[in-house]
Amino acid sequence: MEAQDTPIPGSATSPPPMVALQNRWYNALVGALLLDPSMFQLIQPSGPMPATDQALWASLDAIPPASLTFNRSILGAAQFFTEYAPMVSQIQFPQTALEQEIGEQNYKAWSAYLATQSPPPPDSQLPALFQNWAARNAPSVASAGVAFLSRLVLLDAAQRALAPYQGPNAKPADFTGSFADLLQTLKVSSGRNVSFDSSRASGDVSNTWTGGVDFGVDGLWTGSGSSLRLSRKFAASNITVSAQFQAYAQWTAVPGAWYSSSLLNLAYSSQATPPWVANANPSWNDLFGPDGSMLRALASIVVVDGSNTTITSDAVFGAADQQTILDGAPLGFWPFYAPTLGGAVSNSVSFAGTGGVEIEIVTQPGNPLVIGANVLGIAQFLGHLR
Numbered sequence: 001m002e003a004q005d006t007p008i009p010g011s012a013t014s015p016p017p018m019v020a021l022q023n024r025w026y027n028a029l030v031g032a033l034l035l036d037p038s039m040f041q042l043i044q045p046s047g048p049m050p051a052t053d054q055a056l057w058a059s060l061d062a063i064p065p066a067s068l069t070f071n072r073s074i075l076g077a078a079q080f081f082t083e084y085a086p087m088v089s090q091i092q093f094p095q096t097a098l099e100q101e102i103g104e105q106n107y108k109a110w111s112a113y114l115a116t117q118s119p120p121p122p123d124s125q126l127p128a129l130f131q132n133w134a135a136r137n138a139p140s141v142a143s144a145g146v147a148f149l150s151r152l153v154l155l156d157a158a159q160r161a162l163a164p165y166q167g168p169n170a171k172p173a174d175f176t177g178s179f180a181d182l183l184q185t186l187k188v189s190s191g192r193n194v195s196f197d198s199s200r201a202s203g204d205v206s207n208t209w210t211g212g213v214d215f216g217v218d219g220l221w222t223g224s225g226s227s228l229r230l231s232r233k234f235a236a237s238n239i240t241v242s243a244q245f246q247a248y249a250q251w252t253a254v255p256g257a258w259y260s261s262s263l264l265n266l267a268y269s270s271q272a273t274p275p276w277v278a279n280a281n282p283s284w285n286d287l288f289g290p291d292g293s294m295l296r297a298l299a300s301i302v303v304v305d306g307s308n309t310t311i312t313s314d315a316v317f318g319a320a321d322q323q324t325i326l327d328g329a330p331l332g333f334w335p336f337y338a339p340t341l342g343g344a345v346s347n348s349v350s351f352a353g354t355g356g357v358e359i360e361i362v363t364q365p366g367n368p369l370v371i372g373a374n375v376l377g378i379a380q381f382l383g384h385l386r
Helices: 017-032 054-058 080-090 095-102 102-113 122-135 139-165 179-187 231-237 261-269 284-289 319-331
Strands: 040-044 069-070 191-199 237-253 296-314 343-352 357-363 371-378
Touching: 017 040, 017 191, 017 231, 017 237, 017 319, 040 296, 054 179, 054 296, 080 139, 080 261, 095 179, 102 122, 102 139, 122 139, 122 284, 139 261, 179 237, 179 296, 261 284, 319 343
Parallel strands: 040 069
Antiparallel strands: 040 371, 191 237, 237 296, 296 357, 296 371, 343 357
């Protein structure tokens, strides 16, 4: 990632040309697709998505950066599952800690009562059993004891649910819905059109969820770099985009059986021991602190299918530059960066005799592009008001 792609906080300097163009495109999509700038993020490259469940799940299993653009080819993608699983594996609610909740004498009496149960009750029955015991013997600690034992049951269920996704024969981190389900949703979804004129579109993104931070923006074609002379020249020209999407949908990210929102909420809401063990790795701060690795989550992805996009620029390129742009065509052009794929995606470019360039990007139905996502801060993702 080039340093100039990252705006300097508090700087009055105008963003580089490709970032300025990207910001205008962002606003155009928000308006045309009725998206919410308090959570919307562009994703590049946009696809096409491989026709597998694993590819769909991988697009959902990501922790996005705090940027209006998530360029996965530059930044990679931290995985939600990879951060979640180690946390679940080390969270603890030892029964000995129950003594701190209900007091030494009550704990001894409760332990003696449990010892009379034959066979010993499973952990899932302990909250109800304690409720009945405490109602007769220690009503003042009934709520505290039930709450503690309920957390123990929650942890046990979460760790058992996670177990099949760990080890040498681990299942992939799945999400609700298959690739076939996504295609079916797109088939019954309505289309959308997006018209864009860089000379008229607003580039003000200060009221977005990142406060205008937008980094990782690529150049004219995939890998060209936003600082490349040709990319700067293109971005500084007058650009129009006419995009027709046959289908458009927002696909919700719902983690599979491996995930417990209740346990993650419990871990997020308390830095105490328990649930965190001493010298936890990762620790609460590693995950949720100011520089934590789980500060955001994907709520949904923005998907289009069957697209025809025409991009024009009035920039005049010489013969050598024209050939360079033609050579970059198979890699995919801004704003989707979808590489040419036989029968699925085509990228063509032509140059007018008097100057100017026209790019056409066509994707066939059944080859969905993930053009963006809706991002939530971890507190909002877990249902906190703030």
